[in-house]
Amino acid sequence: MTTLIPAPFPLSRPRRLRRDDFSRRLVAEHALTPNDLIYPVFVVEGKQQRVAVPSMPGVERLSLDQLLPVAERCVALGVPVLALFPSIEARLKDNTGSEAHNPEGLIPTVVRALKQRFPELGVLTDVALDPYTSHGQDGVLDSTGYILNDETVKLLVQQALVHAEAGVDIVAPSDMMDGRIGAVRQALEQHGHIHTRIMAYSAKYASAFYGPFRDAVGSAANLGKSNKKVYQMDPANGDEALREVAADLAEGADMVMVKPGMPYLDVLRRVKDTFRVPTFAYQVSGEYAMLQAAFANGWLDRDAAMMEALLAFKRAGADGILTYFALDAAAKLTGK
Numbered sequence: 001m002t003t004l005i006p007a008p009f010p011l012s013r014p015r016r017l018r019r020d021d022f023s024r025r026l027v028a029e030h031a032l033t034p035n036d037l038i039y040p041v042f043v044v045e046g047k048q049q050r051v052a053v054p055s056m057p058g059v060e061r062l063s064l065d066q067l068l069p070v071a072e073r074c075v076a077l078g079v080p081v082l083a084l085f086p087s088i089e090a091r092l093k094d095n096t097g098s099e100a101h102n103p104e105g106l107i108p109t110v111v112r113a114l115k116q117r118f119p120e121l122g123v124l125t126d127v128a129l130d131p132y133t134s135h136g137q138d139g140v141l142d143s144t145g146y147i148l149n150d151e152t153v154k155l156l157v158q159q160a161l162v163h164a165e166a167g168v169d170i171v172a173p174s175d176m177m178d179g180r181i182g183a184v185r186q187a188l189e190q191h192g193h194i195h196t197r198i199m200a201y202s203a204k205y206a207s208a209f210y211g212p213f214r215d216a217v218g219s220a221a222n223l224g225k226s227n228k229k230v231y232q233m234d235p236a237n238g239d240e241a242l243r244e245v246a247a248d249l250a251e252g253a254d255m256v257m258v259k260p261g262m263p264y265l266d267v268l269r270r271v272k273d274t275f276r277v278p279t280f281a282y283q284v285s286g287e288y289a290m291l292q293a294a295f296a297n298g299w300l301d302r303d304a305a306m307m308e309a310l311l312a313f314k315r316a317g318a319d320g321i322l323t324y325f326a327l328d329a330a331a332k333l334t335g336k
């Protein structure tokens with residue numbers, strides 16, 4: 001006879017399923033795979049260039065010859081997309097960012113080379129003027145310094161067309177001008193680029209977490225003390241994100257994005273639940289810098305914190321994540 005344990009018993013014991021690795025794996029609701037990752041890289045002119053970004057340990061600005069092995073590594077690890085961001089020489093920057101739509105410029109050149117060498121690797125380009133303007137804003141300014149909308153959209157359309165001509169797979173307008181998705185989509189269709197996908201930075205906030213990125217593309221010093229609050233979203237707002245996403249989808253976006261990532265998981269979840277479309281999160285430079293700083297101090301376990309942060313995006317509704325950890329995470333997932 002077994003001895004009976006006296007009541008009361010817990011009515012449910014959720015810990016049963018947590019007890020062993022096999023049952024934890026069996027009931028896991030979400031998983032991260034290399035297919036979920038987009039790897040953002042910074043590119044520079046020249047040859048044999050690897051320029052460190054001090055506020056982003058482990059991230060370097062690479063010339064094309066140095067980027068090719070990185071692209072090869074993406075293919076080997078199964079990371080589907082490489083996202084390109086330019087670091088433009090100061091002498092090429094002007095008030096309207098005219099280098100942004102130079103067909104022989106850095107980004108179109110890199111796109112052509114990548115698509116030629118690695119046709120199976122998806123290439124994404126950012127459509128925005130800030131790496132190209134002498135003032136570091138994403139648009140054209142009027143005499144008071146206000147960022148003009150419709151004038152800027154015309155330039156973004158030119159930039160997107162130049163990228164599409166070069167063979168890019170995905171254009172990602174990150175500027176937050178009104179009506180830019182519709183304008184870019186119309187222009188792509190008119191020029192026969194019916195396959196070019198648009199990933200809209202739909203809910204992009206005026207965030208303090210972009211600081212290290214602005215160091216990397218060299219816009220931080222030009223921007224100085226000014227900010228982007230007259231076009232990027234107010235971190236106080238959630239409903240507005242849904243209106244932005246609705247507008248971008250109506251204008252022809254194939255995929256939408258919420259940015260930054262970790263402080264905006266609530267927005268990500270609402271966007272996914274409301275629209276049920278391919279939805280992406282950008283774990284931005286500041287999030288990467290925070291984690292790297294903690295790793296460097298031994299305050300967080302590197303692999304565990306990296307993988308947890310990325311899995312959390314999946315749980316919150318992301319179909320994919322733009323992350324500077326993409327290669328490290330994919331290497332961990334594949335053992336390669």
Ligand code: PBG
Binds near residue numbers: 209212285
């Ligand atoms: C450019 C752009 C920014 C980022 C992506 N595209 C910076 C900004 O809007 O100031 C930020 C990415 C990051 O911080 O990792 N418009």
